Amino acid sequence: MTRTLAAGYTLxxxxxxxxxxxxxxxxxxxSEKTPEQGVAALEGSWxxxxxxxxxxxVVGMGRIIGDGGWYFLIADMATLPEHQGRGIASAILDALLxxxxxxxPAGPYVTLTADPPGRRLYESRGFTDVAPAATGMHLRLS
Ligand SMILES: CC(C)(COP(=O)(O)OP(=O)(O)OC[C@H]1O[C@@H](n2cnc3c(N)ncnc32)[C@H](O)[C@@H]1OP(=O)(O)O)[C@@H](O)C(=O)NCCC(=O)NCCS
Structure with missing residues (x-):
């Protein structure tokens, strides 16, 4: 289903x-980020x-890190707690997609790591689990 952005909000x-x-x-x-990390996120997103x-x-946001050719990573999907459940993340995700x-170009690959609060939203837009064919992995460098 498609949730409509509640009245009064502007995308x-x-x-x-x-x-x-x-x-x-x-x-x-x-997780909290530093201003240095934040500036790079704002300036470096597709x-x-x-x-x-x-x-x-500002009550909600989302972004795409991508090469513009075929690989696109959805990140930073977040809505302030008191504004959740009003279609804000849905509107942002739909706009990004x-x-x-x-x-x-035709044939883009769109990926994300789904935290539990976002799973239903992503599934409603057609995202599926990469398992068991693949496993999501990550590495945190110090
Ligand atoms: C995930 C998140 C971005 C959704 O934002 P939102 O603006 O509330 O989303 P929407 O109002 O567009 O609703 C989308 C779906 O989220 C779920 N949802 C939204 N608010 C919810 C709430 N308070 N309780 C449970 N589910 C909720 C619903 O399943 C909804 O699906 P539906 O339309 O079928 O009912 C928000 O919950 C959030 O910021 N969570 C904390 C940060 C986080 O985990 N981000 C995801 C990283 S992958």
Missing amino acids: RGDAPPLTDYLELRRVSGL AFRHVVDPNGT NHIRASA
């Missing part, structure tokens, strides 16, 4: 300010979307 086609990016990650329960409330407060459809 924007760019990155949020750095302070909002860092705060949204922290408040939504994602696409970014965020949503503001009627006061102009539509941007890939409109801008990338």
Whole structure:
């Protein structure tokens, strides 16, 4: 099903300010990042979307890290807790996927690592588990 963005919210086609990016990650329960990491995220993404409330407060975001050719990674999907369940992440994800459809050559591969809160959203948009054919892996360097 497709959840509609609740009235009063505005979807924007760019990155949020750095302070909002860092705060949204922290408040939504994602790992905290430094300003240096945040600047690189804002400047180095292939696409970014965020949503503001009627006061102009940034309440949700999501982005794509990609090569523009075929490989696209969805990241930083986050909505402030008090604004969750109002279609904000759905609108952001749909906008990001539509941007890939409109801008990338045929046959794009879209991937993400799904934390439990996002699984239902991603499945509703057609994402499937890579297992058992493959295993998601990660490496944290110090
Ligand atoms: C995952 C997340 C981004 C969803 O944001 P959201 O704006 O609330 O999402 P939406 O309102 O568009 O709802 C999308 C789906 O999320 C789920 N959802 C949203 N709010 C929920 C809530 N309070 N409780 C349970 N499920 C919820 C629903 O399953 C919904 O699907 P539905 O439309 O079939 O009901 C948000 O929960 C979040 O920021 N979580 C913490 C950070 C995180 O884990 N991010 C994902 C990283 S992979």
